[in-house]
Amino acid sequence: xxxxxxxxxxxxxxxxxxxxxxxxxxxxxxxxxxxxxxxxxxxxxxxxxxxxxxxxxxxxxxxxxxxxxxxxxxxxxxxxxxxxxxxxxxxxxxxxxxxxxxxxxxxxxxxxxxxxxxxxxxxxxxxxxxxxxxxxxxxxxxxxxxxxxxxxxxxxxxxxxxxxxxxxxxxxxxxxxxxxxxxxxxxxxxxxxxxxxxxxxxxxxxxxxxxxxxxxxxxxxxxxxxxxxxxxxxxxxxxxxxxxxxxxxxxxxxxxxxxxxxxxxxxxxxxxxxxxxxxxxxxxxxxxxxxxxxxxxxxxxxxxxxxxxxxxxxxxxxxxxxxxxxxxxxxxxxxxxxxxxxxxxxxxxxxxxxxxxxxxxxxxxxxxxxxxxxxxxxxxxxxxxxxxxxxxxxxxxxxxxxxxxxxxxxxxxxxxxxxxxxxxxxxxxxxxxxxxxxxxxxxxxxxxxxxxxxxxxxxxxxxxxxxxxxxxxxxxxxxxxxxxxxxxxxxxxxxxxxxxxxxxxxxxxxxxxxxxxxxxxxxxxxxxxxxxx
Numbered sequence: 002x003x004x005x006x007x008x009x010x011x012x013x014x015x016x017x018x019x020x021x022x023x024x025x026x027x028x029x030x031x032x033x034x035x036x037x038x039x040x041x042x043x044x045x046x047x048x049x050x051x052x053x054x055x056x057x058x059x060x061x062x063x064x065x066x067x068x069x070x071x072x073x074x075x076x077x078x079x080x081x082x083x084x085x086x087x088x089x090x091x092x093x094x095x096x097x098x099x100x101x102x103x104x105x106x107x108x109x110x111x112x113x114x115x116x117x118x119x120x121x122x123x124x125x126x127x128x129x130x131x132x133x134x135x136x137x138x139x140x141x142x143x144x145x146x147x148x149x150x151x152x153x154x155x156x157x158x159x160x161x162x163x164x165x166x167x168x169x170x171x172x173x174x175x176x177x178x179x180x181x182x183x184x185x186x187x188x189x190x191x192x193x194x195x196x197x198x199x200x201x202x203x204x205x206x207x208x209x210x211x212x213x214x215x216x217x218x219x220x221x222x223x224x225x226x227x228x229x230x231x232x233x234x235x236x237x238x239x240x241x242x243x244x245x246x247x248x249x250x251x252x253x254x255x256x257x258x259x260x261x262x263x264x265x266x267x268x269x270x271x272x273x274x275x276x277x278x279x280x281x282x283x284x285x286x287x288x289x290x291x292x293x294x295x296x297x298x299x300x301x302x303x304x305x306x307x308x309x310x311x312x313x314x315x316x317x318x319x320x321x322x323x324x325x326x327x328x329x330x331x332x333x334x335x336x337x338x339x340x341x342x343x344x345x346x347x348x349x350x351x352x353x354x355x356x357x358x359x360x361x362x363x364x365x366x367x368x369x370x371x372x373x374x375x376x377x378x379x380x381x382x383x384x385x386x387x388x389x390x391x392x393x394x395x396x397x398x399x400x401x402x403x404x405x406x407x408x409x410x411x412x413x414x415x416x417x418x419x420x421x422x423x424x425x426x427x428x429x430x431x432x433x434x435x436x437x438x439x440x441x442x443x444x445x446x447x448x449x450x451x452x453x454x455x456x457x458x459x460x461x462x463x464x465x466x467x468x469x470x471x472x473x474x475x476x477x478x479x480x481x482x483x484x485x486x487x488x489x490x491x492x493x494x495x496x497x498x499x500x501x502x503x504x505x506x507x508x509x510x511x512x513x514x515x516x517x518x519x520x521x522x523x524x525x526x527x528x529x530x531x532x533x534x
Contacts, residue, residue, distance in 0.1 A: 005062040018139040026154040028131035052143040059136040060108030080174045083295040088227045090300035099167030104157045109137040124150040158215045171226030175212035180205045203239035222281035232274035235318040252279045255288035336517030339474045344467035348428030355392040367392035371467040374449040383460040398434040440466040444473025451510045458492040
């Protein structure tokens with residue numbers, strides 16, 4: 002590891018490794034403005050030596066001076082060598098490309114590995130962050146590769162590639178940015194781009210899904226690739242865009258899903274997936290595999306071959322990757338006795354949750370609700386009163402139901418809310434009435450669904466409502482209070498994080514269907530003494 006204390010010093014080192022006459026992009030020139038190239042000769046020599054030995058001291062330093070929580074906003078997570086090595090081994094087994102394109106190149110770890118594996122290939126690095134692009138340029142220069150390399154400092158979705166004779170390999174670690182941080186224009190582009198391939202795209206999809214669509218736009222039949230991404234797309238509704246692409250034009254070859262216990266990234270706790278594809282040439286079967294260690298990656302050469310009919314019929318691909326065990330005798334799935342529903346979506350918590358702005362609203366339109374996971378964690382086994390709960394503005398779809406001073410106060414509140422744009426949120430525009438949150442009935446058991454721990458299952462004795470930070474368990478048939486108490490107790494003591502999916506940052510998420518698939522003893526056994534311990 003080289004000793005670098007700041008991002009500015011790192012930029013200076015990258016510049017010192019470049020020839021004086023180097024031509025930088027406008028974005029690189031901007032970040033390099035006013036930075037001196039004069040550094041300690043020993044530091045420069047050390048960096049050259051480490052790069053020459055096949056290491057990435059610049060990328061390591063970048064990860065150090067720009068902390069993980071900062072890079073996470075840009076989806077920048079640097080890939081360790083064992084993963085890159087296995088992805089390159091797979092790419093080599095598929096042939097020798099004329100060009101290698103790294104979408105979201107960072108400091109160039111994939112490109113440098115590709116240069117060693119494919120000696121005659123053109124190297125194209127596309128990187129949005131100009132600081133990372135400078136590091137990439139320095140690495141390629143010191144490695145003597147700039148003669149066959151080009152660097153595009155731009156958004157991958159906007160970058161163009163010239164036509165080429167021969168195959169292009171698309172490889173890399175696309176940035177993981179959740180939909181909250183993606184602009185509306187980019188979401189419109191994504192929807193329109195996917196529609197041209199006959200696929201519906203959700204605006205809830207993360208940036209890495211956008212990269213797959215852009216790759217299909219840029220690629221020619223026969224081009225191939227492998228991307229490592231977060232794996233939540235294999236199950237969630239907005240991941241259906243990629244699932245459809247892989248079963249169709251993108252030509253899915255294989256999917257290798259890493260267990261979160263593997264901890265593939267030094268600065269992110271997440272379940273990762275490596276997706277291999279060949280454009281327009283889907284094989285007869287799709288190779289899938291669950292990977293429990295980096296050693297098991299093994300060049301991405303193994304896995305279970307699954308008929309496409311089975312893949313296409315699966316709404317969630319985790320089922321084909323890790324087929325669940327048969328429900329043991331005497332056990333059932335929780336979904337057999339309870340429906341699980343996500344809480345209501347407000348569309349704008351600042352507007353609809355109680356605060357100074359709701360002080361003039363009468364209590365009849367303010368409903369106590371679980372509005373944060375802490376409400377449940379603090380409650381322990383049971384939520385017994387509403388004292389510590391915030392209230393949610395809960396209005397009927399027909400405001401004519403309101404009378405007198407209540408109606409006047411609500412209309413004044415809605416005028417204020419409209420000025421804040423509360424009627425323009427995606428949720429508000431898709432409700433029957435933009436002002437009506439629309440609560441379900443109180444759930445007798447409420448559970449957290451995203452945390453760095455197993456979910457909390459809490460008896461809802463005060464009949465509070467809940468918003469979408471929690472799930473409600475609703476019995477399909479009437480259960481006694483004692484049965485509900487025992488069920489909640491058993492779930493608290495027996496459900497672990499392994500039943501959910503782990504995301505970047507170490508959060509484990511449980512979708513409603515995942516809660517319903519939890520296997521539990523038959524209710525009669527749960528009622529037996531000691532079964533919940």
